[in-house]
Amino acid sequence: MTDPLWQILWHMVPLSLASFGGGPAIIAGLDVMVRQNGWIAPQDFLHLFAISRAAPGPGTTLATLIGWRLAGWTGATLASLAIYLPSSLVCYLVYRATSRHRDRKWHRAMREGLAPVGTGLVISGSIALIQISGNGWAGPAISVGAFLIFQGLPRIPAVLVLMAGGAASLLLAALS
Amino acid sequence: MRDTRTDPAPVPAGALFLTCLKVGSLSFGGGLTGWLHREFVQRRGWVSDDDFSATLAIAQVLPGANVVNLVVCLGEELRGPLGAVACVTGFLLPPVLSVLGLALLFDRLGQFPAVEIAMLGIACAALGMLLQICWLGLRRAKGSPRRLAVIAAVVVGVTVLKLPMILVVLLVAPVSVWLVWRRG
Known part of the structure; x- marks a missing residue:
């Protein structure tokens, strides 16, 4: 097995x-x-x-x-x-x-x-x-941010939010 | 109440396959139930809004991916067993192939740390969609101690006690259904 x-x-x-x-x-x-x-x-x-x-x-x-x-x-x-x-x-x-x-x-x-x-x-x-x-705060922050966007703008294409999540991750990594 | 509903006219299996293929190919980032509603109810009028919602409830309580169950039921409703097979294969073929294509692509690009960081961000943003489902479920449970207790029992069992998920479902689900049944 x-x-x-x-x-x-x-x-x-x-x-x-x-x-x-x-x-x-x-x-x-x-x-x-x-x-x-x-x-x-x-x-x-x-x-x-x-x-x-x-x-x-x-x-x-x-x-x-x-x-x-x-x-x-x-x-x-x-x-x-x-x-x-x-x-x-x-x-x-x-x-x-x-x-x-x-x-x-x-x-x-x-x-x-x-x-x-x-x-x-x-x-x-x-x-x-x-x-x-x-264990950083960037991941949870992106998750909560995406949640708020999905909640506030239900008609937004999900792909846009996912791309923004990727961009935010790169930005946060470059700043820290 | 299948007998009293207006039986929908049978839809050709090929049309079901192509419609599901379209939804399967275009539905980036989730929201698949919305896509299916748009195609089956709004654009083509194959099923009524009420029937769609009732079918969705059944698809959600049964095990398995909700949207996959939903297309199985819609296919059966509109064209019998052949319709169910046409819908589910059309629906799953594009996602399965594209996910493997993306994996091959990202394995090539994986040595660049930037790709890894961006992918982590995408995953975290996608988690936002799950948080939305949590939020909606908790909001529906507001004011119902029964629902809140069931939710808490499942979360404690899986997350805190680290019990196997299947065991938790087998323990909690019958109690939950019984509580609704008893209330009448």
Whole structure:
């Protein structure tokens, strides 16, 4: 079971099936997975996280990048399938089976009960990422600044804010 | 209530694939739910706004990336199993390929410290989007001790006690659903 391809399947399929809270839960899970197994250095993880956010699409393509680091193109393909296929199958089956019960009490209780669990997972994931983003104040300052911009200007293209974050980081590094 | 809803006319799988391919290629920096709403509800009128929101709620409570679940459900709604496959492959192909392309590019440029510093800044700015989700979730929980307690239990379990995330979800989720159920 030391084959990296097996490692990818063994860890990512359960994560896919347990990732209540969506993308941020997956990212937090990948972070824990990578740290506990010592697969890649925390700094490299953050680097891959940044790449996954700079690309279009869901941030969970971070899983693809981790698979790629571990086992090249095969690893990337396998990791993508392992993270997306199991949860998509479950979602498909549940959606088919329950969409006619949307107004039932148990369906509403399920939706409402799982929502705060998701919020808690997002908060945990954010804390984990803040912890690995270095011990200076520049990183958290950029995060909070970006948050305020997203909050105040909801229509601003996200790419602009991300580019500004990169520029701010360079500026702060040059000044210090 | 599938029976009482107006059943949408089936949409060709090719059209679903191309629409999802477009969203997958252009949605830089997140906001994918907004993109999907724009394409499926506003521009093409394939699903109603109400159906979109209900589907989104289901996609969010199930495990897996919310937007990926959302396109699976939309595909099933509009064209059955083939639609679900068309949507999810179209949606994921561009991001997976571009993320690998960027990684190759940055590995070449990685020896320049400036690139490393800029990438860190981008990552921190992206974290701002996660903070926004935290903020919205906490604001929805305001005035609900039940929701706040559930959020706190998850954060303490994962961050302070460092328990496996799966264990925390399995412990907290049933209690949370039961609390809503009991209230009626």
